[in-house]
Amino acid sequence: MNVCTRYQCETCETLIDCRIGFSNREVQPLQFACPECGERISFTLGSNDLEGATEIKEFKAPFTGENVFIDLHLDFPTRFGEYKQGDTTFMHVVSEIGQESFADLSRRLELLNQLGEHHRTLKRLASQYMKGNVKGFEKVIKSLEKLEFIKLKSHKAQDVIAALYSATSIMSSPLTVYEHSKELSSEMPKVLLSLYTDHQDNLNEFFDSLLSTGFLKNVHHETLSLYPKLIKLEVPLRPALYYDYKAEEFGNVPARVSTTNFESCNNVYKDLAEVYSRQLVLVAGLNNLIKRGDFNKFSAEVLLNKKGHLIKDFTSLDKYADVDLGRKLAALDDCFFKLEEEAIDNQLRNGIAHYKYNYDEATQIITYSSAKEGLNRDKTIKISLMEFLRKMLLLFREVHCLNHIIKALLFHSVLILKRPV
Template sequence: MNFNISVLCNTCESQTNCRLGMSNREIQPLRFRCKCGVPIDITMTLDFENTNVDIQVSGAKRIEMDAFEAGVNFVDLHLDFPVSFGKYVMGSTPFMQASMRVGYEAMQIHKMRVNHLNDVCSSEKEIRDILTLYSNNNSGIFKVKVMKFLGSKMACDTQLDQNRALYHAIERSFFPFAEPKRNMDAVNLFTEKLMKLEINNKNALHAFFEEIVTNGFLKNVQTDCLEIYPRIIDIELMLRPALFLDFDHEYEGNQVPYRVSAHEFVDAKDLYKDISEIINRALVLVAGLNNIKKRGSHDLFPEGKHVPSSLNKFADCPFGKKLDYIDESWYSIDSEAIDNQLRNSVAHYKTKYNEVSQEIIYFPQQEGMKQEHPKNMYFLDFSRRILLSFRELHRLNHLTKCLFVYYYLRVLGEEGTPVDI
């Protein structure tokens, strides 16, 4: 269902016609920028029977109109899909355009995922509490909260059990963002590698655990990962169109200026920077295991100039350098998940954002005071990058999970409790 409304900007008094596409969410906050750059917010609220919709506008006032006339500024707005800029065409709604691009089955999966996001949002506080309690080692309250959330009576007393319960809760909450097959493959790979290393390099592997557990590094990386999840819920509206692109293969590589109808660049750039930084730190774990496999010690890197003398020194290397020192890595980072040029530009305030066109211009090169070699992308591309980098972080978080499982089982000798007890 769609609603056509017309608004007059409070600042410049220009008129914009808006076609509002309905999502399945009770409250639907939409935003666009007027031609003059000022934000105009439109909030649609469904009543409890989902039969009536209340539409509130701020930054502009609603005016009566009979039909959309050509020549008047026009915007399509929809929370769940990328929407194109351009002229109003009756019937060519974002929903219809999306259906034509990806087909019925993909539309159903997308619908199921965004429906689930509504549930995630309503459980946001519970999820946040579970993650915080686990990170702070509040095991008593963690157990109560996580069991309630999971609706489960599975064993949750040992560290091993609690680790399992935590990741059950994460999987349940974040499956709309995840790629289940790829996660499963990653977990199988992590487990298999650890088993092989135990057979061939047990002492070296245990020395590695001794270091990363004693100095708190493994726990810190896990805690950093856990802190990202609530921030993903905060921007889930922004990620809905990015999730749709999983199915829209025509879009890949085409920088089409689609609009995202909620949130803006400023809301998400720190998150992108922080996810990149955590992936960068998690690479220390990948490198340590690689070194054990290749040279029998987590501290031994391949020979060469400026090669770090230990894993501890490696931790301080910048991201680009880190990848150079992991020779023929057993685990490959998704190349789309990390764009070092974009990360550096965002981290060093070398970006410009046009709120009206949603174009991001960034300057990745070091060129002194000049800014002559820009690159550009649209906000939708950027939100897609956040989604892909979050997926990589999620996989690396599973590496921390598997490392802890190994540590509890094989180093500390904890007993695992079967799930069905």
């Protein structure tokens, strides 16, 4: 279903013709910026909460092209340009990706609808687990019986962990690629078994360092805390899923997002990058064990500088943990886990973390800098909000994959080493 309406910006009085496609989501918040002055115009379908503009209810249809035209849809990229009768966003998307892909995308969007309704409960599920409150954890699970995906067999540590990972699996499933997760999840127990057979003493020392310092528990909880944050952002992430089925051709006039702005979601990207950086410590330790039988031993190519001197940051896993993200990635030689290079943009992460960015709400263009330039900010990079949301989606997928390494380490600790986490 679609409706056509006309808005007049409260700031500059520009007339904006708008066609709105309906999503299956119960609550549909939409927003866009006036193309002339940048005023944010927002509303929720079916509610009288319009801000930033006045709706012109009496106008002659169809649109004739004398005003700016916007095609709005909660689930798909926003389109600006020429109005064409019948060429709705829904019809455009189906023609672009095909019926089969559209059916799969619709399934994922419907699951996001369900998860979004239970966001607060899923957040409580994570918080009760992190508090170690098994009874509270069980109570929250029972309140989610409608979703039919989480079961708690007993209060044993391994069963609690299993129930938790059932929850993270379903929370992530609309946003991730199942095949990637399945591959790592099935391979990690084999990796640990091989290391337990060939390098048992050093593997045990590796676990000693992770458990005695609380590092494994901390990074486990940090990773877990991200899942409810992504579910909370399910509305702006919806149109980014479209590019799973279509090549990312953003073009000179980028596709836009109908429901959010950069400031509302940039900190989640920063959080994802921080946790990803911490997860890489586990990857590095395991990679060192696989390649050299010692979790503290990095390759000679990484360990020595051009003059042949030791680089102290890579003399142990403990020191490696303090290295910045870019250098962490470079130190992983021929890694057993295939890192997705497009998943992390360290310059973007630094730009957000140090508040070195500008956001143009009308064009949805983010301009950021991560260089140390003193008073200047000459070296800048531009990306669209849609590109940013794709980066966030890809980084979450990477974090989720690495969470399967954490899961394997937890089960090894509880079942093999008989040690609580």
